[in-house]
Each structure stands twice: as structure tokens, then as C-alpha cells.
Amino acid sequence: MRAVIAEDLALLRDGLMRLLRDNEIEVVGAVGDGDALVHAVLRERPDIAIVDIRMPPTFRDEGLRAALTLRERVPDTAILIISQYVEGTYARELLADGRGGVGYLLKDRVMDVNAFVEAVRRVAEGGTALDPEVVAHFVGRRDRLAALTPREKEVLALMAEGRSNAGIAEALVLTVGAVEKHVASILQKLGLPPSEETHRRVLAVLAYLDSSA
Amino acid sequence: MTENEAVITLMLFRRTVRASAWVLLLIDLFVLVIWAAGGRGSFWPVWVWLPTGLAIASAWWARKATSRFARQAGEAVLISLFLVGIWAAAGRGSFWPVWPIAVLALVFGLEAVTRRKKSDARVEELTQSRAGAVEAAETQLRRIERDLHDGAQARLVALGMNIGLAEQQLGKDPAKAQEHLAEARKAAGAALQELRDLARGIHPPILADRGLEAAIRALGTNAAVPVSVDVKLDERPPATVETAAYFVAAEGLANALKHAQASRIDIAVHEREDAVVVRVLDDGRGGVSEAGGGLHGLRQRVEALDGSLRIASPDGGPTVIEAVLPCGR
Numbered sequence: 001m002r003a004v005i006a007e008d009l010a011l012l013r014d015g016l017m018r019l020l021r022d023n024e025i026e027v028v029g030a031v032g033d034g035d036a037l038v039h040a041v042l043r044e045r046p047d048i049a050i051v052d053i054r055m056p057p058t059f060r061d062e063g064l065r066a067a068l069t070l071r072e073r074v075p076d077t078a079i080l081i082i083s084q085y086v087e088g089t090y091a092r093e094l095l096a097d098g099r100g101g102v103g104y105l106l107k108d109r110v111m112d113v114n115a116f117v118e119a120v121r122r123v124a125e126g127g128t129a130l131d132p133e134v135v136a137h138f139v140g141r142r143d144r145l146a147a148l149t150p151r152e153k154e155v156l157a158l159m160a161e162g163r164s165n166a167g168i169a170e171a172l173v174l175t176v177g178a179v180e181k182h183v184a185s186i187l188q189k190l191g192l193p194p195s196e197e198t199h200r201r202v203l204a205v206l207a208y209l210d211s212s213a
Numbered sequence: 214m215t216e217n218e219a220v221i222t223l224m225l226f227r228r229t230v231r232a233s234a235w236v237l238l239l240i241d242l243f244v245l246v247i248w249a250a251g252g253r254g255s256f257w258p259v260w261v262w263l264p265t266g267l268a269i270a271s272a273w274w275a276r277k278a279t280s281r282f283a284r285q286a287g288e289a290v291l292i293s294l295f296l297v298g299i300w301a302a303a304g305r306g307s308f309w310p311v312w313p314i315a316v317l318a319l320v321f322g323l324e325a326v327t328r329r330k331k332s333d334a335r336v337e338e339l340t341q342s343r344a345g346a347v348e349a350a351e352t353q354l355r356r357i358e359r360d361l362h363d364g365a366q367a368r369l370v371a372l373g374m375n376i377g378l379a380e381q382q383l384g385k386d387p388a389k390a391q392e393h394l395a396e397a398r399k400a401a402g403a404a405l406q407e408l409r410d411l412a413r414g415i416h417p418p419i420l421a422d423r424g425l426e427a428a429i430r431a432l433g434t435n436a437a438v439p440v441s442v443d444v445k446l447d448e449r450p451p452a453t454v455e456t457a458a459y460f461v462a463a464e465g466l467a468n469a470l471k472h473a474q475a476s477r478i479d480i481a482v483h484e485r486e487d488a489v490v491v492r493v494l495d496d497g498r499g500g501v502s503e504a505g506g507g508l509h510g511l512r513q514r515v516e517a518l519d520g521s522l523r524i525a526s527p528d529g530g531p532t533v534i535e536a537v538l539p540c541g542r
Contacts, residue, residue: 011400012370084366084370111370
């Protein structure tokens, strides 16, 4: 797997490169701002771009803007946004085109190396990885989720993070069959047709949450 | 006289005035009775009533008036009425009170105009210094957020990442794991250092613990150029003034060390009336510009406290940065 990293702080850029290389992910580019990211991706055509939101020159959201540009120009390249803060708005913008291959994680998540690498692989393969904090941002505040049981809310949050039914079952110590039942119930309560693909479920859920905002 | 003694004296004075007002009223009544009993000739009690009336009215007004100006203006009006009273009682004739009244009116008219101008200028000054203070606070907060984001927060992420990598490598490659752990320890140390520096930039601990002199001396100890520190304060200024004084010294010193190529720097702090004066002097090449830099922020900080900052830095030096910070005591 080939990756491009965009992170302006050398300390974190070097650390990320080492982390990915240790885990058999080839780093074909490491840049420090949004324009350089777009160029590197267009040149290298990596499987995934791992992008910090706040970069020079304005230190606002240029990483995200560059990522949105890339979503349009090279839809096949997966994008994993990493940041020191999460904003629901940014997640919505990333997910707006309704396709998978996007992730949005707090930088903290790199500490759990295995889980982080797994998220990188999942996103690169067209799945999603949303930080639990992003998910909490959506799920915690919506009145229309009132119909869900506490257990279903848990399942929904894990679904939104990008986990498969097996992953959810493992996290909640349930059988896969029980999770399938919860998922069917959630989708039904939210008025969404059931679907096999993990990221589609997330997108559907987020689209629903977004439209009810 | 201490503040307490002054308050007590004022209270006694007020009580005396209130008591004597009643005495004066009694006297007025008394002379009226005598006049009535004495066959009601020409109405002479008016000569007692006029001065006592003036005394009673001005005592009442002295209590009622909310400012020095109001009290004085009120007294001028009372004196004018008193003079008109004398003129009326003395059989009228040519209206001589017009002259002293005109003088009083002129004096207070002029006073009112200057006061108005002064208060307009003051309003303007306060509006500006308040906007400056808000801007200074905003800039400061942004700087802190940036420092946290790029500094300690990033280092903690790196720390966690290194620990994670070490954890992953522990079974497979212990030497590599050890490398990651060493990196992690370095990142922890660096994060602590960043947080300490940040905290010092907000409010240096030594300033809170030991006061201005020790804090300013600490600033000078690591400088590449000899720094003399002379602090003469009888008592500790209010905390806001103390912090501002510290940052005047810190910013002045940083400025001199960075740009001036000075061979010595003098920092002096002393009291002048009810203000703390901080002066940073260097014998460097001068030509200091205030635009955009730390000195601009410093000016906002000083003016927010109603103080003033003066920067004199001719080309070729020397440079003097002086802040006057009122203590409002």
C-alpha cells in the first residue's frame, strides 16, 4: 500500500512516516502544506493521503480544503484526515459526496498503533473511519434518535466509526447475530433500507443526521 | 493622616454640620420671636437669616453634591442668592451684586467648558484603550492556542505514538522498542518544557512568589549582555500593575537583546506619585520600531491600565522604553 502524508510539524510527520513504514505501508510523499499535498497526490497517485487539517500558510483548514479538491479530482484516492480537534462540519463536508474511502480521526488515535494502521487500511480499501468524538458529536445531540435503545445507540456509534458487524460484536461482547438484529432495527427505526456495506451504512446514518439538523 | 482617620474626621465634620444646622434654625426662630415681641419695627432678623441661611444651605448642598465641581457651582449659586438677598434687604437701589455674580458666572462657565473638553478627550482615550485591551487579549489567546497546538499537544501525540510503536515492537524487536521508548521520554521532557514556557509567558511563577524585583532579576541572569536591575518600591503594587511592569521589563529586555547590539542594559523600577515607573535603557544602536511587534502589544497592555508608554530610540541610540503605570490607590 502507498501513502502520502501532509503534516506541517516535522516531529509528527517523521513519526507518522516511521509508524507507517514499520507497518509495511510505503510512504511515497511527505509534505507540509495543502498545495504540496495536491501536487504530490496527482504525481504519485497513492492509495491513501493522510492529511493534517491545519497547515501553512493560514493555519486554518487548508488541509481539509486540499482534501476536498482531491476528492473531486482523484476520487480513487482515499483520504484520512487527522487533526488535534474534531469538527462535525468538517466530517459532513468530507462525507458529502456519499462515497467511502474517507476517514476523520483525532491525532490521539495514532497512539494505538494497531488500530490506527487498521483504520488506514480500511479507509484505503474504500471503507470509513470516523473518530468516536466525531460520532459522539452527531449522535449525542439528536432528538430523533430518541427512538433508539441505549444499546442501539452504542451500535450506531460503532457503525459510524466504520466498524463491521463482526467488529461491533467484538467491541460490545455480543454475537454477530445479535448485532445484525440491532443494525436492522436501527435502520428500520431511522427509515433507512438495510445494506451490506459498512461505509454505506455510515453515510446513510450521517446523511440522515445531517438532514435532520 | 491615614485613610481611617480621614474617614472619621469627615464623619465628625458631617455630624457637626448637621447638628449646627439645627442650632442655626433655632437661632433664626429665636430672633423672629424677639423681633415679634419687640414691637415689630423694621424687619432686622433678615440680617441674621441671610448668613445663617447661607451656612445651612451650603452645608446641605455639600452633602448632596456628587462631585467637586457640582459642590463649587452650587456654592457659587448660593453666594449669588446671598448677595441678592443683601441687596434686597439693604433697600435695593443700583443692582451692585451683578458684578460679583458676573465674575462667578465667568469663572464657572470657563471651568465647565474645560471640563467638558477634558471629559470628551477622556471618553475617546478610554474607548481606544479598551479596544486595544480587547485586541491585545485576543492576540494573546491566539498565540497561546497556537503554542499549545504546535508545541505541547504535538509532543504529546508524538509521545503516545512512540509508546504505541514500542508496544508493537516489544516482542518482535526489543532494540527498536527501546529506541521508541527513548524517543517517547524525550517527547515527554520537551512537552513539559513547552508547557512551562507557555505558563511563564502567561504569568511567571516567580513574579507571584517573590515579586517584581526577583522576577526582573531572573530575566537578566541568562542574558548575554550585563543587565543591571534597580527596583525601589515601598510596597507591592496591585497584581495587574505588577504583571504589566514585569512584561514592560521583559519585552524591553528582549527587544534590547534581539535588536540593539547593546553592551549593557539598565532596568529601573520606582514609584512616582501614585504610579509605578519602569524604565529599560540600553546603549545599543537605537532605531527601534514599534510597528506590529511586541512593543505594540506592550503599549496596548499598558494603556489598558490607563498607563502610558514612551519609546525614545534615535538612530545610533540609546534606546529608552518607559512605562508609567498608575496604581489607582
